Amino acid sequence: MVLKLIPAAALAFAFTLPLAAPVMAQSATDEIAKYRQMLADDNPADLSEDKGAELWRTALGPNKVSLEKCDLGLGAGVVNGAYVKLPRYFADTNKVQDLESRLVTCMVSLQGIAEADAKKNPFGANSNMQALVAYIAAQSKGQKIAPPMSHPKEKEAYAIGKQIFFYRAGAHDFACVTCHGAPDQRIRLQSLPNLLDAKDAQATYATWPAYRVSQGEVRTMQHRLYDCFRQQRFPEVQYTSEAVTALTMYLAKNAEGGTFAAPAMKR
Numbered sequence: 084m085v086l087k088l089i090p091a092a093a094l095a096f097a098f099t100l101p102l103a104a105p106v107m108a109q110s111a112t113d114e115i116a117k118y119r120q121m122l123a124d125d126n127p128a129d130l131s132e133d134k135g136a137e138l139w140r141t142a143l144g145p146n147k148v149s150l151e152k153c154d155l156g157l158g159a160g161v162v163n164g165a166y167v168k169l170p171r172y173f174a175d176t177n178k179v180q181d182l183e184s185r186l187v188t189c190m191v192s193l194q195g196i197a198e199a200d201a202k203k204n205p206f207g208a209n210s211n212m213q214a215l216v217a218y219i220a221a222q223s224k225g226q227k228i229a230p231p232m233s234h235p236k237e238k239e240a241y242a243i244g245k246q247i248f249f250y251r252a253g254a255h256d257f258a259c260v261t262c263h264g265a266p267d268q269r270i271r272l273q274s275l276p277n278l279l280d281a282k283d284a285q286a287t288y289a290t291w292p293a294y295r296v297s298q299g300e301v302r303t304m305q306h307r308l309y310d311c312f313r314q315q316r317f318p319e320v321q322y323t324s325e326a327v328t329a330l331t332m333y334l335a336k337n338a339e340g341g342t343f344a345a346p347a348m349k350r
């Protein structure tokens with residue numbers, strides 16, 4: 084009798100422990116889903132979009148011109164569908180750029196703003212950059228994620244991004260892949276998308292920029308990656324650095340074909 088009971092108790096114990104965390108995490112995810120549903124037609128990111136649209140059209144900087152002639156890759160001033168075809172190679176800068184580094188280029192070349200000023204306060208409360216990104220990204224809603232990959236520098240950016248994704252270093256010897264390379268991983272209550280899986284990569288890439296409920300701000304992909312470099316205990320990454328563009332290219336390519344749905348709402 085005793086012999087029979089011991090294995091049963093051990094079994095129960097073994098089952099309880101690993102299940103406890105996922106069950107809690109599930110309910111947290113459900114709560115966020117409910118919250119999202121409640122606000123579905125009312126994403127606070129709408130306010131940022133409006134502000135971004137206004138900023139796009141407002142004459143600013145020493146040259147007193149708007150950004151309406153800024154070429155985001157589809158021709159001067161074209162915002163419709165521009166986001167899903169970024170990052171991409173630009174001949175005038177001879178660089179692969181994501182939206183944010185491209186906007187900095189336009190602020191400098193069109194509006195005459197100093198580069199340091201254009202890069203100032205990119206993540207701060209009510210930053211102009213996050214509003215512009217929210218506006219431009221929203222003009223790609225419903226379109227397919229399709230970063231171009233024909234120019235050698237685009238291929239190179241992808242390859243570098245891939246290398247960074249797998250590069251382990253820092254105090255904990257972490258790489259992106261440590262946290263984002265397997266299904267159903269979690270840190271505390273947060274599920275970690277497997278960015279090597281097309282479906283997860285699409286669902287993730289399609290939903291940035293996002294209004295983050297926990298932060299009360301719209302956050303861009305630059306901010307997301309900045310924050311993950313921090314979680315990875317890497318040195319602080321420079322705003323619009325080529326490393327971030329390369330990583331973004333890698334993530335965009337992994338998400339290719341997904342339907343873009345940002346600005347979204349997230350935890």
Ligand code: HEC
Nearest residue numbers: 257258259261262270273274276287311312314315330350
């Ligand atoms: C120590 C673990 C860890 C490492 C290393 C890490 N991340 Fe993250 N990542 C997280 C956590 C935690 C979240 C937030 C999940 C949440 O808030 O729901 C996250 C979120 C993300 C997201 C957004 C996910 C979503 O669902 O929208 C992306 C994209 C991302 N990380 C990319 C990266 C990249 C690229 C790297 C490498 C530079 C990286 N991460 C390194 C833990 C990590």
